Every structure is written in C-alpha cells, then in structure tokens.
Amino acid sequence: MLLGDDSGWLLRMADADRPKRPDISAVPGPDVDLVAEAEVLDQKGQLVAVPWRGRPDEPRVQGVRRSDVDAWGRSEHMRALTRRLYDPIYKHWHRVEWEHFDRLPTSGGALIVANHAGAIPPDAPAIMHGIETELHRKVYGLAENLFRSLPVVGTLWARGGGVAAHPDNAYRLLHDEGQLVLVFPEGAKATGKRFTERYQLHRFGRGGFVEIAMRAGVPVIPIAVVGAEEAMPIVFKSSRAAKMLGIPYFPVTANMLMMGPLGLVGYFPSKFRLRVLPPVHFDVAADQERYSRSRVMDESERIRQTVQEALYDMLRTRRSVWFG
Amino acid sequence: MRVLVTGLSTFWGGRVAQELERRPDVEVVVGVDTTDPRIPLERTEFVRTDSTYSILARIVAATQVDTVVHTHLIVDSTQASGRTLHEINVIGTMSLLAAAGASGSPVRKVVLKSSGLVYGASRADPYFFREEMTRTSAPTTNVERSLLEVEAFLRDFADDSPHVTVTLLRFTNVLGDDLDTPFALALRRPVVPEILGFDPRVQFVHQADVVGALMYATNNDVPGVYNVAADGNMPWSEVCTLVGKPRVPLSPWLTNIAAEPLRRLRLWDLPPEALQLLRFGRTMDNTRYQQAGFRYQYSNVATVEAFARGLRLAKTIGDKNPTYRYEREVEDFFRHSPAVIRND
Numbered sequence: 102m103l104l105g106d107d108s109g110w111l112l113r114m115a116d117a118d119r120p121k122r123p124d125i126s127a128v129p130g131p132d133v134d135l136v137a138e139a140e141v142l143d144q145k146g147q148l149v150a151v152p153w154r155g156r157p158d159e160p161r162v163q164g165v166r167r168s169d170v171d172a173w174g175r176s177e178h179m180r181a182l183t184r185r186l187y188d189p190i191y192k193h194w195h196r197v198e199w200e201h202f203d204r205l206p207t208s209g210g211a212l213i214v215a216n217h218a219g220a221i222p223p224d225a226p227a228i229m230h231g232i233e234t235e236l237h238r239k240v241y242g243l244a245e246n247l248f249r250s251l252p253v254v255g256t257l258w259a260r261g262g263g264v265a266a267h268p269d270n271a272y273r274l275l276h277d278e279g280q281l282v283l284v285f286p287e288g289a290k291a292t293g294k295r296f297t298e299r300y301q302l303h304r305f306g307r308g309g310f311v312e313i314a315m316r317a318g319v320p321v322i323p324i325a326v327v328g329a330e331e332a333m334p335i336v337f338k339s340s341r342a343a344k345m346l347g348i349p350y351f352p353v354t355a356n357m358l359m360m361g362p363l364g365l366v367g368y369f370p371s372k373f374r375l376r377v378l379p380p381v382h383f384d385v386a387a388d389q390e391r392y393s394r395s396r397v398m399d400e401s402e403r404i405r406q407t408v409q410e411a412l413y414d415m416l417r418t419r420r421s422v423w424f425g
Numbered sequence: 426m427r428v429l430v431t432g433l434s435t436f437w438g439g440r441v442a443q444e445l446e447r448r449p450d451v452e453v454v455v456g457v458d459t460t461d462p463r464i465p466l467e468r469t470e471f472v473r474t475d476s477t478y479s480i481l482a483r484i485v486a487a488t489q490v491d492t493v494v495h496t497h498l499i500v501d502s503t504q505a506s507g508r509t510l511h512e513i514n515v516i517g518t519m520s521l522l523a524a525a526g527a528s529g530s531p532v533r534k535v536v537l538k539s540s541g542l543v544y545g546a547s548r549a550d551p552y553f554f555r556e557e558m559t560r561t562s563a564p565t566t567n568v569e570r571s572l573l574e575v576e577a578f579l580r581d582f583a584d585d586s587p588h589v590t591v592t593l594l595r596f597t598n599v600l601g602d603d604l605d606t607p608f609a610l611a612l613r614r615p616v617v618p619e620i621l622g623f624d625p626r627v628q629f630v631h632q633a634d635v636v637g638a639l640m641y642a643t644n645n646d647v648p649g650v651y652n653v654a655a656d657g658n659m660p661w662s663e664v665c666t667l668v669g670k671p672r673v674p675l676s677p678w679l680t681n682i683a684a685e686p687l688r689r690l691r692l693w694d695l696p697p698e699a700l701q702l703l704r705f706g707r708t709m710d711n712t713r714y715q716q717a718g719f720r721y722q723y724s725n726v727a728t729v730e731a732f733a734r735g736l737r738l739a740k741t742i743g744d745k746n747p748t749y750r751y752e753r754e755v756e757d758f759f760r761h762s763p764a765v766i767r768n769d
Contacts, residue, residue: 161720161721161722161723161724162722162723162724162727162731163724163726163727164724164725164726164727164728164729164730164731165726165730166659166663166726167663167666167667168659168660168662168663168666170626170659170660170663172552172553172626172657172658172708173552173626174626174660246548246549247548249548249705250548250704250705251622252620252621252622252623252677253621253622254622255622255623256622256623256624264552265548265549265550265552267549267550267551267552269551269552269553269555269558270551270552270553273552273553
C-alpha cells in the first residue's frame with residue numbers, strides 16, 4: 102500500500118511537471134493516523150497525546166500485514182498449499198473414508214481426540230485435511246513442544262497449524278477463539294509402539310485433555326482411526342539410539358527395511374477409515390479453578406474405552422488392510 | 426502531585442519527565458540519574474547520583490515526593506557489564522525502595538518499569554504470557570536474573586507497604602525512532618540476523634505507548650502487575666519485510682558462540698536474551714492493562730510500520746533529532762535567575 106502511494110505521487114509529479122505535495126486526505130484510514138503522527142512529532146520534537154482516563158480514546162493506529170500468519174503461527178496460505186500437495190495422498194493413496202462426519206460441529210470450539218499410530222504418524226494430516234476440506238474449518242493440532250526447537254521442520258509445523266501442547270494454548274484456542282483443536286492424548290507412547298501392539302490404546306495421559314475441555318466448556322469429540330497403524334509399522338526400536346539423539350524413540354520401520362531411506366517418508370497404502378464418535382459433553386461449569394481428579398480420570402478412561410471399542414468394531418468388519 | 430523520576434537520562438525517564446512537566450497538577454518533578462539528561466526539560470530538577478542511589482533517602486525526605494517512577498532499569502545486557510548491571514538494577518532498586526519505605530516517607534505510589542525478559546523464551550512456553558505466569562526455563566543471563574530479583578524486591582515492598590500503590594509494568598521489546606533497543610539497532614543495520622530455520626512470532630510496543638503506559642500508571646491508581654505490549658504478533662521474517670531489510674541466517678546450533686565475533690566487531694549487538702527471542706519468540710497477553718483502562722495507540726503491525734517509516738526518513742535526511750547538551754549553568758540560569766521573566 103505504501104508503495105502504491107509513493108508511485109502514485111511520482112506519477113502525478115510527472116503529469117504536472119512540478120513538485121506537488123502528496124494528498125494526505127486521500128490516503129485511506131490507518132495511513133492518515135500515521136502521517137499525522139509523524140507531523141506532530143516533527144513540529145514539536147515530542148511525542149503526541151498520551152491517552153488519559155476520561156478523555157475520548159485516541160484513534161487506534163492500525164497497519165497492514167504482509168503475510169497471513171496468525172497469532173499462533175498458522176498460515177492459511179501455507180495450509181492451502183499443503184492441502185493441494187496432500188490431496189492425492191488423501192484421496193488415492195490412503196483413500197480416506199469418514200463415518201458420521203456430521204458429528205463434527207460447524208461452529209464453536211471442540212476438542213477432537215483420536216488414537217495415534219505410525220512411526221511418523223499419518224493420522225494427524227489425514228484428520229486435519231479431511232475437516233478443513235469438507236467442513237471448511239481450521240484445525241489446530243497440539244503436539245509435543247519438541248517441534249518448536251527443530252529448525253525448518255518446526256517452522257513448517259507451526260505454519261501448518263501445529264501448536265505446542267500447553268494447557269493455556271489449548272484453553273485459548275477452545276474457549277477464547279472457539280476453534281477446533283486436535284490432540285492425541287496417548288502421545289509418543291502410541292506412535293512409538295511396535296506393530297505387534299497395534300490398535301491397543303495406551304493410557305490417555307493424565308486426562309489433561311478432559312480438564313481443558315471442562316475448563317473451556319467445550320465437548321470432546323473422539324475419532325477412531327483405522328489404517329494408520331499399517332502405514333508405517335515399527336518392527337523394532339533402539340532405545341540407545343533414541344537416548345543418544347535425544348528423541349522419544351528411534352524406530353526401525355518396515356518401510357525403511359523395504360525402501361531404505363525412502364521409507365522415512367514413504368507410507369504403505371493402507372486404507373484409512375475414520376469414525377467420528379458421539380461428542381462427549383461434561384455437565385460441569387466452565388472456568389473453575391480446579392476439577393475433581395477422579396472425575397477427570399473417569400471421563401478420560403471412558404473416552405479411551407469408547408475409542409477402543411469402536412476400533413475393535415471397525416477391525417471386525419475390515420476385510421483387508423489395503424482395501425478396507 | 427510531586428514526582429521523582431529515576432533514569433532521567435534514559436529515553437523512558439526523560440519522556441516521562443517531559444510529559445509530567447505539561448501537567449498543571451504536577452507541582453514538582455525531580456529527576457535523578459548518573460549522567461546528564463539528553464533532552465531539554467523545562468522545570469524538572471535534575472540531581473546527579475551514583476548508580477546505587479545512595480543519596481535517595483535524603484532526596485525523598487527533602488523533596489517530599491509522593492510518587493516515584495522507577496525507569497532506571499537496564500534491560501539490555503549489551504549496555505552494561507554484569508557488575509554495573511547488578512549495581513544499577515538490583516542495588517539501585519533496593520535503595521530506592523528503602524527510601525520510599527522508610528518510616529515517615531511521603532511516597533504513596535511507586536511505578537516500576539520491568540521487562541518481558543522475566544518470562545524468558547523457551548520451547549515449553551505458553552504462546553501468550555499472562556501476568557501470573559512464571560517462566561518455564563531457568564534464567565541464563567545477568568539481566569534476566571537481576572530483573573527477577575528486582576521484581577521480588579518490589580513484591581516484598583508492596584506487601585510491607587499496603588498504603589502505597591505499587592504498579593509493575595512489564596514491557597515487551599520497544600520499537601521507536603528515538604531509542605536504541607537490541608531489535609531497533611538490529612533493524613537499522615543493512616542486513617538483519619535470523620536463526621536458520623526459525624521464524625518466531627515476535628511482538629513489539631511503540632515508544633509512544635511505552636510513555637503512555639508509564640504515564641497512565643502515574644496518573645491513575647492501578648496497583649498490580651501488567652504486561653505492556655501491542656496487540657498481535659507477527660513472524661520475524663514479516664517484520665524484516667515490512668522494514669525492507671534482507672535477512673542473514675545464523676547457525677541454529679551454537680548460535681551464541683557464532684554471534685560472539687559479530688558482537689565483537691560491533692556488527693550486530695545481539696545480546697543472548699535477544700537470540701533466545703529470535704529462536705522461540707514471545708507474545709504477552711496485554712488485556713489486563715486494557716481492562717484497567719489503558720488504551721494503546723499502536724497495534725503491533727502499526728508499530729513496525731511506523732518504525733519502518735522512521736527508517737526511510739532517516740535514510741534520506743540522517744538523524745533528525747537535534748543533539749541537546751545539558752549544561753547545568755545554563756539550565757540553572759533559565760530556571761532560577763531573577764533576571765529571567767517567567768510567565769507563570
């Protein structure tokens with residue numbers, strides 16, 4: 102916008118063939134304030150009005166952003182690009198199919214919880230992609246703050262809607278902004294489990310997700326994901342290598358054994374089936390100082406059970422890992 | 426209102442004194458600092474002290490000030506050595522609070538300018554710091570440690586002196602044409618540093634809002650701790666784009682060591698605490714001070730834009746601020762000589 106003003110002025114100068122002051126009144130809203138500000142500064146050599154209580158508010162000076170990165174680090178532009186690149190994988194590789202998609206809310210905050218699997222989990226992008234393309238709502242994915250400390254990867258993760266899992270971050274997104282937030286309560290325990298333990302849900306943390314949902318006054322929507330376990334199964338793990346590299350687990354996946362280094366990014370084409378389970382509402386008041394530990398643990402365990410049962414149910418009807 | 430301003434020669438103290446001079450209900454403005462003021466002042470009385478403010482108790486008793494605005498806190502570790510920093514921040518605040526809390530002290534209000542540095546910057550941080558949150562990582566630099574100590578002193582002082590209104594303001598990084606903060610300095614260079622692969626969400630506050638925030642606490646009773654930071658945040662890369670400067674990446678590993686030769690060569694004065702910000706960024710929640718009635722003039726992006734405009738002007742005409750030199754004899758003549766005809 103600034104550039105536009107300047108060039109316009111130059112053009113007018115050329116037309117009139119003599120110097121002419123830029124027409125300040127023609128500059129749109131926010132700019133006027135800034136220009137006026139600068140002039141007051143020039144004349145007095147001092148700063149302009151300090152707002153006191155009781156005096157009418159000074160006009161707020163706004164500005165024009167150059168990127169669409171929001172306060173959380175997410176960029177819609179970046180998400181759109183990711184969606185374009187990921188769409189063929191979603192549609193043709195994993196052939197993602199949803200059940201009861203209409204259980205996801207079209208407005209208001211909700212905490213989506215799902216089972217987690219795969220050495221480099223393919224379930225998060227599938228869920229986020231599905232909701233963003235079909236419901237046209239943003240999804241923020243909570244994850245280990247380890248991502249924040251990784252160069253390049255951490256930045257891409259944040260632009261793609263990744264947010265460090267901190268209770269206050271979750272509360273703000275859910276309560277203050279009414280967004281959809283995706284979390285995998287099992288955490289790295291689930292993605293680091295071996296293929297032999299597939300579809301056996303781990304503990305849902307300490308139930309922190311339930312407490313956040315209660316505090317924010319939003320429902321928890323569980324999703325059972327079938328297919329992610331087979332996309333990148335872990336054959337064995339090396340705890341020594343993990344300790345040396347400072348990462349939660351060091352997996353050797355079937356993909357790596359078959360494809361070599363390509364196995365780090367190459368998923369097997371397992372068929373994904375996602376079942377949205379009925380939303381869980383908690384009849385407790387929001388914004389309490391604290392919530393009953395036992396109640397939180399009970400609710401967390403109940404949600405874990407429903408997801409586990411849904412998984413068993415879906416596995417009973419699944420005829421093939423690759424064709425569903 | 427009789428006001429004592431510490432750090433009169435700093436940007437903050439000087440501007441606050443100028444603002445106070447304009448207010449008719451402010452009878453007396455006394456400014457203390459270790460060096461001469463760098464801005465013209467009309468009726469502020471300047472007293473030179475040592476950095477630990479050892480004569481402050483006498484000044485407070487003699488002038489009977491009821492309000493103390495403590496702006497003399499160093500928040501940039503490139504500005505002073507570790508020892509000086511400790512003397513000014515910790516010992517200076519101790520003497521100040523001792524003077525203000527002495528029995529029979531006339532002081533009824535203390536406003537202290539702290540910094541968002543007390544929150545630190547680490548990967549475990551919440552994305553928005555509220556006043557009651559504490560830092561998630563241990564402080565690593567002298568400046569952070571000293572500010573934490575200062576805040577602890579102030580909390581004790583507030584507990585011990587319930588009749589005094591104590592306001593603690595935590596400012597985020599300030600941008601403005603007239604002052605040199607690590608980020609303002611970095612953005613004035615031809616190329617701006619970044620840490621390779623990191624593009625943190627950063628937040629600033631405009632210098633006008635800094636003065637406004639200090640004045641608001643001086644004029645109104647707003648006890649408590651408040652964050653002062655503009656609305657919103659933006660990636661560091663976008664800040665550089667708005668200012669129109671190319672970025673040069675620093676190594677993401679051993680960054681502090683990589684930055685050391687640059688500091689030595691005076692290419693980039695990036696203190697270690699600023700490097701942490703270039704990695705993880707920090708955003709503070711500014712709603713509490715707004716709920717207390719303060720209104721910001723500049724949003725975060727407007728702050729950066731105003732700074733960029735100042736840079737463009739400076740590029741063409743150089744430094745537009747006329748240099749002012751404080752000369753005690755001249756000042757004393759104009760203020761106290763019977764030969765000068767004063768209007769008031």
